[in-house]
Amino acid sequence: MLVRRSFVDLWIRPKDVNEAKAxxxxxxxxxxxxLAIEAWHGVKSEEKEEVRRFSRDLGIDVAFxxxxxxxxxxxxxxxxxxxxxxxxxxxxxxxxxxxxxVAARDxxxxxxxxxxxxxxxxxxxxxxxxxxxxxxxxGNIIFSHNRDHALSFYYQLVKSAIRFRLSLVTSSSAxxxxxxxxxxxxxxxxxLLGASKEVATDSVSLKPANIIxxxxxxxxxxxxxxxxxxxx
Amino acid sequence: MWxxxxxxxxxxRKRYILIKIHGHxxxxxxxxxxxxVKDELRGLMGILGILGMGFRLIRYSQSKGVALFAxxxxxxxxxxxxxxxxxxxxxxxISLDVLRVSGTIKGAYRVGR
Numbered sequence: 001m002l003v004r005r006s007f008v009d010l011w012i013r014p015k016d017v018n019e020a021k022a023x024x025x026x027x028x029x030x031x032x033x034x035l036a037i038e039a040w041h042g043v044k045s046e047e048k049e050e051v052r053r054f055s056r057d058l059g060i061d062v063a064f065x066x067x068x069x070x071x072x073x074x075x076x077x078x079x080x081x082x083x084x085x086x087x088x089x090x091x092x093x094x095x096x097x098x099x100x101x102v103a104a105r106d107x108x109x110x111x112x113x114x115x116x117x118x119x120x121x122x123x124x125x126x127x128x129x130x131x132x133x134x135x136x137x138x139g140n141i142i143f144s145h146n147r148d149h150a151l152s153f154y155y156q157l158v159k160s161a162i163r164f165r166l167s168l169v170t171s172s173s174a175x176x177x178x179x180x181x182x183x184x185x186x187x188x189x190x191x192l193l194g195a196s197k198e199v200a201t202d203s204v205s206l207k208p209a210n211i212i213x214x215x216x217x218x219x220x221x222x223x224x225x226x227x228x229x230x231x232x
Numbered sequence: 233m234w235x236x237x238x239x240x241x242x243x244x245r246k247r248y249i250l251i252k253i254h255g256h257x258x259x260x261x262x263x264x265x266x267x268x269v270k271d272e273l274r275g276l277m278g279i280l281g282i283l284g285m286g287f288r289l290i291r292y293s294q295s296k297g298v299a300l301f302a303x304x305x306x307x308x309x310x311x312x313x314x315x316x317x318x319x320x321x322x323x324x325x326i327s328l329d330v331l332r333v334s335g336t337i338k339g340a341y342r343v344g345r
Contacts, residue, residue: 030329178254178255178325179327182330184330185312185313185316185330188312189313189316189317192313
């Protein structure tokens with residue numbers, strides 16, 4: 001029996017509830033099964049529930065995500081202590097090598113973004129401690145002012161990730177419904193950057209879905225600690 | 233497109249990509265669409281890359297904002313990536329959503345019915 005892939009957009013950035021609903025509607029049109037919404041500033045739990053309910057009626061699941069920008073080790077660790085167990089996905093945008101070395105192996109972090117403005121390189125040393133997933137935000141390439149530079153940077157990043165066998169995930173990082181792209185088209189960009197067809201397709205389906213399902217289990221009441229959970 | 237291999241003429245296998253313009257305002261002409269896509273193709277793949285892709289616009293419906301492109305079967309993912317990079321036409325922000333990919337023109341239109 002063939003199982004259909006479920007497609008996940010691991011990062012959308014609406015400004016408010018109405019935009020979140022519009023993006024959920026667009027996500028459902030594009031064929032996504034799950035959207036990860038970066039919680040906007042001052043989001044209330046009623047608003048989250050409203051978005052979840054709206055998305056459920058469209059047949060699409062929603063997870064809430066927090067994105068931490070950090071350049072210092074202490075600030076990053078403090079932020080992780082504050083946000084964990086409140087969000088289903090934690091992404092760290094590393095502004096320095098110090099922060100990236102901490103985020104790469106911290107269990108509370110799900111994905112890491114290395115941005116070209118910060119000139120960070122994924123080398124053998126970082127790869128040896130890398131246990132989390134590397135996120136490729138496609139919007140940073142498509143809507144970049146210097147697209148050639150962006151393509152070159154992400155090409156090197158994907159090449160290094162494949163060489164060191166790191167987990168790759170892809171997201172749209174869309175600010176509005178217009179910037180969202182269908183999942184197979186996002187996978188085609190990752191393919192263009194040097195990944196194989198299987199790695200590219202898994203980066204918009206299997207890998208992000210696994211991250212979210214694992215985190216949801218860890219945030220549930222059944223989970224006690226690593227390797228210990230309550231059976232039904 | 234036909235090519236010769238040791239005296240035999242072999243037809244390149246094609247893939248037909250049906251796309252819909254999201255953000256379409258019915259003012260986008262066939263030429264506007266083709267020029268925007270061709271610019272992205274040239275920027276991404278280069279002139280030599282384009283030659284190997286066999287990429288062309290087959291049909292376009294201005295009223296519906298639906299277009300049918302063709303490319304060689306082994307360059308399909310590159311073609312999809314190029315279409316993803318198109319973000320505006322004549323200053324208007326749009327995106328090209330791929331509705332279906334098929335080996336035949338008739339098959340590509342099946343999703344629209």
